[in-house]
Amino acid sequence: MTEPYRSGFVSFVGRPNAGKSTLTNALVGQKVVITSDKPQTTRTVVRGIVNRPDAQLILVDTPGLHRPRTLLGERLNDLVKTTLSEVDVVAVCFPANEKIGPGDRFIVQEMAKVRRTLKVAVATKTDLATPEQIAQHLLDIAALGDSTGTTWQEVVPVSAVSGSQVELLAGLLTAMLPEGPQLYPDGDLTDAPEEILVAELIREAALDGVRDELPHSIAVVVEEMGLREDRPEDKPLLDIHANLYVERSSQKGIVIGHKGARLRDVGSRARQQIEALLGTPVYLDLHVKIAKDWQRDPKQLRKLGF
Numbered sequence: 001m002t003e004p005y006r007s008g009f010v011s012f013v014g015r016p017n018a019g020k021s022t023l024t025n026a027l028v029g030q031k032v033v034i035t036s037d038k039p040q041t042t043r044t045v046v047r048g049i050v051n052r053p054d055a056q057l058i059l060v061d062t063p064g065l066h067r068p069r070t071l072l073g074e075r076l077n078d079l080v081k082t083t084l085s086e087v088d089v090v091a092v093c094f095p096a097n098e099k100i101g102p103g104d105r106f107i108v109q110e111m112a113k114v115r116r117t118l119k120v121a122v123a124t125k126t127d128l129a130t131p132e133q134i135a136q137h138l139l140d141i142a143a144l145g146d147s148t149g150t151t152w153q154e155v156v157p158v159s160a161v162s163g164s165q166v167e168l169l170a171g172l173l174t175a176m177l178p179e180g181p182q183l184y185p186d187g188d189l190t191d192a193p194e195e196i197l198v199a200e201l202i203r204e205a206a207l208d209g210v211r212d213e214l215p216h217s218i219a220v221v222v223e224e225m226g227l228r229e230d231r232p233e234d235k236p237l238l239d240i241h242a243n244l245y246v247e248r249s250s251q252k253g254i255v256i257g258h259k260g261a262r263l264r265d266v267g268s269r270a271r272q273q274i275e276a277l278l279g280t281p282v283y284l285d286l287h288v289k290i291a292k293d294w295q296r297d298p299k300q301l302r303k304l305g306f
């Protein structure tokens with residue numbers, strides 16, 4: 001007898017920088033979610049889709065779960081909790097090169113409130129830890145499960161960077177999904193609007209190399225995106241007009257750089273990433289604007305898509 005086809009939703013959670021986005025990309029096999037060495041850069045719920053002969057896994061990448069600090073933080077946490085109650089499996093990521101801490105405990109406690117959803121523990125970044133560290137890490141994860149009343153269906157060590165155990169994880173997650181039809185057409189890797197992916201790539205380029213106080217203050221909105229008219233068919237050009245919002249004029253200076261050098265560099269790196277994603281040459285028109293204290297202003301948050 002052949003196995004039934006399965007489909008469903010899996011959400012990766014974990015503290016900032018736990019490796020959720022990188023693992024999503026490794027499972028999907030293509031870059032669909034931005035990654036960054038700065039914590040909490042993922043704001044949009046972007047889904048990666050893993051197409052297998054026996055299943056379709058839809059990965060929902062959630063922002064780092066954390067205690068609310070600003071209005072933005074509260075919205076993120078609402079988003080995270082709603083997401084968790086709607087998925088079939090939640091996979092909690094614990095980086096193997098770092099000790100389990102209060103942040104991890106907070107997340108597992110929050111998750112324990114979402115009873116219906118199956119829970120899996122993933123020890124990420126195993127390429128950065130020794131076998132002894134990994135063994136201890138797995139014991140610590142089991143103990144955290146016990147002390148919070150969480151049943152781990154599986155505890156899986158993986159490295160998204162070396163690829164070790166990524167396939168195994170995909171198989172284990174598949175087995176936990178309900179029987180169901182294919183939910184997205186073949187070849188779809190994500191259902192996020194292209195504008196959102198493009199905005200995230202620009203934000204990623206803008207965050208690269210900036211100091212720690214900036215990341216929360218940057219938002220990117222793609223105002224217009226379309227193929228330029230009057231181009232020969234074999235030489236298309238995609239015009240993208242985007243605004244990069246900061247909160248203060250001092251930040252505007254940082255982003256733009258001396259004589260505009262930094263902004264030019266951000267634009268050119270973002271353009272290359274967008275071209276790689278969409279497969280079309282791109283003309284990127286990028287402007288920096290100030291939206292004063294946008295993180296604390298509900299009206300501005302809505303305008304910026306939160």
Ligand SMILES: Nc1nc2c(ncn2[C@@H]2O[C@H](COP(=O)(O)OP(=O)(O)OP(=O)(O)O)[C@@H](O)[C@H]2O)c(=O)[nH]1
Pocket residue numbers: 014015016017018019020021022023034035036037038039040041042063064124125126127128158159160161162
């Ligand atoms: N060596 C190694 N580095 C990894 C691995 N997975 C992720 N990283 C790195 O860890 C950092 C954080 O990874 P992300 O995937 O952005 O983490 P995240 O959990 O999505 O982060 P937030 O969006 O802040 O919640 C990046 O610099 C990654 O390159 C891994 O398996 N091995």
